[in-house]
Amino acid sequence: xxxxxxxxxxxxxxxxxxxxxxxxxxxxxxxxxxxVMVVLSARSGDTDKLLALAREWSPDPDPAEQDxxxxxxxxxxxxxxxxxxxxxxxKCRSCTGGQLKVVTDEVWTMARIRSIDxxxxxxxxxxxxxxxxxxxxxxxxxGRITTLGRGGSDTSAVALAAALKAELCEIYTDVEGVFTTDxxxxxKARKLNRVTYDEMLEMASMGAKVLEIRSVGFAKKYNxxxxxxxxxxxxxxxxxxxxxxxxxxxLVSGIAYDKDQARITLRSVKDVPGIAAAIFGxxxxxxxxxxxxxxxxxxxxxxxxxxxVSRKDLKRAQAIMEDVCAxxxxxxxxxxxxxxxxxxxxVGMRNHAxxxxxxxxxxxxENINIIMISTSEIKISCIIEExxxxxxxxxxxxxxxxxxxxxx
Amino acid sequence: xxxxxxxxxxxxxxxxxxxxxxxxxxxxxxxxxxxVMVVLSARSGDTDKLLALAREWSPDPDPAEQDxxxxxxxxxxxxxxxxxxxxxxxKCRSCTGGQLKVVTDEVWTMARIRSIDxxxxxxxxxxxxxxxxxxxxxxxxxGRITTLGRGGSDTSAVALAAALKAELCEIYTDVEGVFTTDxxxxxKARKLNRVTYDEMLEMASMGAKVLEIRSVGFAKKYNxxxxxxxxxxxxxxxxxxxxxxxxxxxLVSGIAYDKDQARITLRSVKDVPGIAAAIFGxxxxxxxxxxxxxxxxxxxxxxxxxxxVSRKDLKRAQAIMEDVCAxxxxxxxxxxxxxxxxxxxxVGMRNHAxxxxxxxxxxxxENINIIMISTSEIKISCIIEExxxxxxxxxxxxxxxxxxxxxx
Numbered sequence: 022x023x024x025x026x027x028x029x030x031x032x033x034x035x036x037x038x039x040x041x042x043x044x045x046x047x048x049x050x051x052x053x054x055x056x057v058m059v060v061l062s063a064r065s066g067d068t069d070k071l072l073a074l075a076r077e078w079s080p081d082p083d084p085a086e087q088d089x090x091x092x093x094x095x096x097x098x099x100x101x102x103x104x105x106x107x108x109x110x111x112k113c114r115s116c117t118g119g120q121l122k123v124v125t126d127e128v129w130t131m132a133r134i135r136s137i138d139x140x141x142x143x144x145x146x147x148x149x150x151x152x153x154x155x156x157x158x159x160x161x162x163x164g165r166i167t168t169l170g171r172g173g174s175d176t177s178a179v180a181l182a183a184a185l186k187a188e189l190c191e192i193y194t195d196v197e198g199v200f201t202t203d204x205x206x207x208x209k210a211r212k213l214n215r216v217t218y219d220e221m222l223e224m225a226s227m228g229a230k231v232l233e234i235r236s237v238g239f240a241k242k243y244n245x246x247x248x249x250x251x252x253x254x255x256x257x258x259x260x261x262x263x264x265x266x267x268x269x270x271x272l273v274s275g276i277a278y279d280k281d282q283a284r285i286t287l288r289s290v291k292d293v294p295g296i297a298a299a300i301f302g303x304x305x306x307x308x309x310x311x312x313x314x315x316x317x318x319x320x321x322x323x324x325x326x327x328x329x330v331s332r333k334d335l336k337r338a339q340a341i342m343e344d345v346c347a348x349x350x351x352x353x354x355x356x357x358x359x360x361x362x363x364x365x366x367x368v369g370m371r372n373h374a375x376x377x378x379x380x381x382x383x384x385x386x387e388n389i390n391i392i393m394i395s396t397s398e399i400k401i402s403c404i405i406e407e408x409x410x411x412x413x414x415x416x417x418x419x420x421x422x423x424x425x426x427x428x429x
Numbered sequence: 430x431x432x433x434x435x436x437x438x439x440x441x442x443x444x445x446x447x448x449x450x451x452x453x454x455x456x457x458x459x460x461x462x463x464x465v466m467v468v469l470s471a472r473s474g475d476t477d478k479l480l481a482l483a484r485e486w487s488p489d490p491d492p493a494e495q496d497x498x499x500x501x502x503x504x505x506x507x508x509x510x511x512x513x514x515x516x517x518x519x520k521c522r523s524c525t526g527g528q529l530k531v532v533t534d535e536v537w538t539m540a541r542i543r544s545i546d547x548x549x550x551x552x553x554x555x556x557x558x559x560x561x562x563x564x565x566x567x568x569x570x571x572g573r574i575t576t577l578g579r580g581g582s583d584t585s586a587v588a589l590a591a592a593l594k595a596e597l598c599e600i601y602t603d604v605e606g607v608f609t610t611d612x613x614x615x616x617k618a619r620k621l622n623r624v625t626y627d628e629m630l631e632m633a634s635m636g637a638k639v640l641e642i643r644s645v646g647f648a649k650k651y652n653x654x655x656x657x658x659x660x661x662x663x664x665x666x667x668x669x670x671x672x673x674x675x676x677x678x679x680l681v682s683g684i685a686y687d688k689d690q691a692r693i694t695l696r697s698v699k700d701v702p703g704i705a706a707a708i709f710g711x712x713x714x715x716x717x718x719x720x721x722x723x724x725x726x727x728x729x730x731x732x733x734x735x736x737x738v739s740r741k742d743l744k745r746a747q748a749i750m751e752d753v754c755a756x757x758x759x760x761x762x763x764x765x766x767x768x769x770x771x772x773x774x775x776v777g778m779r780n781h782a783x784x785x786x787x788x789x790x791x792x793x794x795e796n797i798n799i800i801m802i803s804t805s806e807i808k809i810s811c812i813i814e815e816x817x818x819x820x821x822x823x824x825x826x827x828x829x830x831x832x833x834x835x836x837x
Binding site for chain 1: 500509
């Protein structure tokens with residue numbers, strides 16, 4: 022039994038007409054000799070409406086019951102899509118997360134998938150050619166409804182592909198694939214034909230939100246080839262896959278940016294063992310996630326500690342830091358929410374020196390001041406003033422030769 | 430473990446404020462020392478919206494998938510209500526039909542309950558004080574979602590009460606109970622404190638739609654005491670129960686009417702064996718349900734056959750009858766959709782002669798012509814011209830002493 026997974030996002034199931042376009046993709050899958058496991062998101066806007074409804078009911082809705090509420094969004098999608106598929110004469114049925122036994126932990130609103138009963142699903146494929154599954158949701162071992170958190174439908178799709186040993190996991194969306202950068206701010210952005218899991222992980226976490234980050238990790242772990250493509254065109258899309266030879270030529274695959282950044286600086290904190298824990302422990306306890314951290318070398322036993330958080334968390338982080346500062350003898354807490362993060366990403370940079378230097382030189386040539394720097398094996402990120410974001414993206418895009426037409 | 434069932438209809442869960450009123454009823458139940466099994470309908474309008482959505486997607490939506498779609502309405506209700514209950518500190522959780530193992534047959538859109546796993550529910554009550562169940566829906570033995578058809582939440586409630594051996598099944602709605610007739614057309618209508626299952630059955634089928642008819646049959650079969658009452662007042666409501674001594678005094682308990690009637694007459698059909706089958710067979714085959722049937726005594730080997738159908742079915746019934754008429758040698762098909770059915774109902778009439786005579790005399794005194802008559806043990810129904818409906822209701826209400834204040 023040859024199986025492919027086809028996941029359609031919220032914009033691809035937003036209305037009947039778009040669902041009909043998605044239906045054509047399913048037919049293409051069937052004509053390729055595959056059984057098709059469809060995974061759907063809620064229609065665009067539905068999840069937000071349901072979350073807003075929960076908050077109308079309570080300032081702090083019970084998370085388990087919020088999951089029961091929100092999971093209806095995907096159920097509506099799978100029912101409507103199955104109605105179209107049945108009308109088209111396809112042998113199909115809809116399946117909820119509970120029906121497919123997508124078992125998760127009990128971390129309501131952001132559950133993680135623990136197991137999928139692949140045998141039961143294969144048995145259903147004896148009877149049906151297409152199964153239309155709700156993305157984003159699962160069930161606890163004792164049968165309560167959970168949701169996987171924002172973008173969880175991608176994770177559902179990849180997890181099902183892994184469990185079913187599907188040949189391919191197609192992620193259908195409203196863009197034609199993964200781009201070298203945001204086409205909205207750089208007209209010369211171009212679609213990548215291939216990208217590695219690692220590059221995609223960096224891109225997803227940077228705000229190039231084509232694929233939910235957890236799903237990419239999952240795909241990498243189980244080596245599921247993921248094809249990101251558009252429901253509304255015949256473009257072959259972008260294949261997210263393992264690194265291969267052909268990819269080595271490129272130094273940098275893409276430029277990402279993230280404006281949801283706010284910087285906090287603790288001035289002149291004592292540079293003693295345990296100071297980092299004293300600062301970041303309370304933030305973790307308050308469930309605030311910290312992105313970049315930069316500690317300047319110590320001078321005279323004191324140092325500055327710089328880090329960034331999501332802007333929505335700035336107020337809470339600040340209050341915690343005032344407190345920490347008082348207890349650690351720091352001089353002051355400074356904050357700045359007029360910053361953005363800009364990153365160059367590429368598996369190629371592993372084997373090439375000079376990417377960092379080229380990045381800094383490029384930004385300097387545009388008179389863009391670099392506030393913080395952070396690097397990983399395949400990524401260089403800089404915090405800059407927000408107003409320079411678009412300029413920096415375009416400059417780096419050109420500097421790394423991404424403006425040229427695709428060659429791979 | 431003492432259990433009561435509390436069912437709240439669509440108007441009782443229509444918004445947050447109303448749900449808060451329902452919450453008070455749950456608290457009252459708990460303070461009585463009961464575990465409370467709550468059963469909810471979809472918020473008023475939600476089911477219609479979902480059905481309309483299905484019909485936007487297909488002129489003839491796959492019924493199994495339509496059930497998947499429509500069942501989200503109750504799921505939204507139970508989640509929102511549980512959010513309020515949790516905020517109020519109650520030990521509660523929501524449950525879908527599938528989670529409670531309310532097993533039905535596979536007649537999508539109008540499934541019938543086959544079994545309920547009462548032991549599993551009692552086990553949940555060890556952990557929770559309140560379970561908030563979706564009405565109207567169940568699951569096939571292999572786990573697919575079904576719905577019970579319009580008004581099915583009443584049936585869910587009574588079935589759960591029967592399975593759990595609940596002491597009482599409270600049906601909360603937006604009226605204070607069962608009335609002697611429609612208060613909208615007879616200002617002197619009064620609430621009944623008690624009514625028998627049989628009377629309720631006749632009333633429900635007549636258009637006094639306080640309780641869904643199937644649920645009353647269920648309640649009668651399993652002897653579940655049902656209390657119909659308002660979510661928005663402290664009125665004790667109407668108890669639907671077995672016949673008892675106190676009820677014998679009343680000849681007639683209520684006057685019902687139904688304007689959804691259209692009359693069809695086949696003139697001068699041959700009065701031979703099999704003629705009724707020849708007429709009603711094709712109607713049954715076309716899934717048209719016939720209400721009243723009156724056959725005049727034969728004269729010269731021919732007879733007139735009169736019957737009524739729902740107005741929405743008139744056109745289809747007419748076409749079938751033209752055909753039947755041609756094949757059976759009938760003279761003509763006449764039809765009339767300006768008629769209404771009016772009924773006097775009461776277990777008391779079983780032991781009293783003269784109720785029929787009194788009914789006819791009353792209508793005659795108002796110059797209302799009786800077109801058809803049909804009787805059962807506890808009911809007399811007349812087809813009259815529609816325009817006289819309100820007049821007839823008021824006249825019969827007075828004639829049978831229902832205008833007087835309640836005495837039971």
